[in-house]
Amino acid sequence: MSRVTIYSTAHCGYCSMAKTKLDQWDIPFEEIRIDNDTAAMKEFVEVTNGARTVPQIIIDGKPIGGFSELTELHMDGELDTLMESN
Numbered sequence: 001m002s003r004v005t006i007y008s009t010a011h012c013g014y015c016s017m018a019k020t021k022l023d024q025w026d027i028p029f030e031e032i033r034i035d036n037d038t039a040a041m042k043e044f045v046e047v048t049n050g051a052r053t054v055p056q057i058i059i060d061g062k063p064i065g066g067f068s069e070l071t072e073l074h075m076d077g078e079l080d081t082l083m084e085s086n
Contacts, residue, residue, distance in 0.1 A: 003060055004022065005032060005057070006022070007047075008032070009054050012055065014066060018070055034054065
């Protein structure tokens with residue numbers, strides 16, 4: 001798994017916005033689409049402790065939430081700290 005993984009679906013505006021922000025911030029990520037892949041859906045449920053919405057963003061194996069949480073981490077400077085660790 002990449003340091004940053006985003007679980008998403010094809011027609012999700014918040015997924016698109018999260019991926020755009022990660023690109024703008026030069027943060028590489030792996031996208032896992034869960035809409036047509038039952039194995040990916042099962043992984044999504046396990047990794048996110050049963051989350052029911054997308055996007056769900058995982059950093060170093062830790063679920064951080066979705067687009068709003070990603071943006072808040074960035075605004076608070078905590079995203080930079082997370083990305084600098086390791």
